Amino acid sequence: MHDKTMRAAPTVNGLDMQAATATIAALKANPELAQFQFRARNKWIDGGVNISTIRDFYGAGREDDSRATDFTFTNGEPPVLLGNNEGANPVEFLLHALAGCVTTTTVLHAAARGITIFELSTELEGEIDVQGLLGLDDSVSPGYREIRIKMHIEADCSDEDLDELLAFTPAHSPVCTTVCRPVPVKVERVR
């Protein structure tokens, strides 16, 4: 992860607090630096199998060039959804994204409050009625009805401090707010 031997930066929860403080000062001075654009490319293979490639993004005023190689991820489906478990399926990847974002947002804001986290793990579950996907019942939404996150967290603070932190965190998590608020998705066909 971060190289603790290279410099003696004070870290809280594995985050370089000097870098974090510098970043926040820079964003306050120039909010344009806070504008990010993330991207993914995806190619259909067959049936319920498709592969995403993720690498470049724009942020902090420039195109990022920190990644030497692409990240690639495979969506698949289980047999009961006509696949052969070629990968996790898209609605499961959504849970992974949500778990990670709520976790990182919690770790970040804990560090900002001077809270050291010892352990943090989550379990997520959500229900989907596939009649929506299949178009069998227009009254059924194809998406998750709700998603529940059970979080186990141990830290050097009181239960009240943790409850206050967790009241703040989901509302500041980019993935969580993308899920719990309506975000427009526009599909355009291109040649």
Next chain:
Amino acid sequence: MHDKTMRAAPTVNGLDMQAATATIAALKANPELAQFQFRARNKWIDGGVNISTIRDFYGAGREDDSRATDFTFTNGEPPVLLGNNEGANPVEFLLHALAGCVTTTTVLHAAARGITIFELSTELEGEIDVQGLLGLDDSVSPGYREIRIKMHIEADCSDEDLDELLAFTPAHSPVCTTVCRPVPVKVERVR
């Protein structure tokens, strides 16, 4: 993917249409079979790094046991977001989930209409203002402002058929509707 040598099932777009038809008939007879619960477990490692484990789910009236091993995925962050590119980050995994779901939903409903797809690829992009994540400006939503999907698709049908298909597809994709409609996320602290 599917084993074409084992049985001579007619496939469209890599989907076993006999199995698809049987599934839809079963769901129409017993809508309880359409109820799925998906799950993920996640463990924080350090800083912006955490790992999800995905395997079990409930669907079609039973606990699934088709997966011999866990899927594991690592969230990380790029240096500009205080990480070392240990993995794609959660908002990028969300784009992967969305790309996959819109693709699979399109492939499925194309098959149902008898449309053979030759090629399907997508490019996704979305903007995030990290002032929201950092709590620097309460008027800024931490999530994506909007997500745009450019889809390249080649199939054995007219442009009008494709436009009609793509007008139907996003509104029936579980991930797309989870993003574009408000879905409650509940975080509960457990011991």
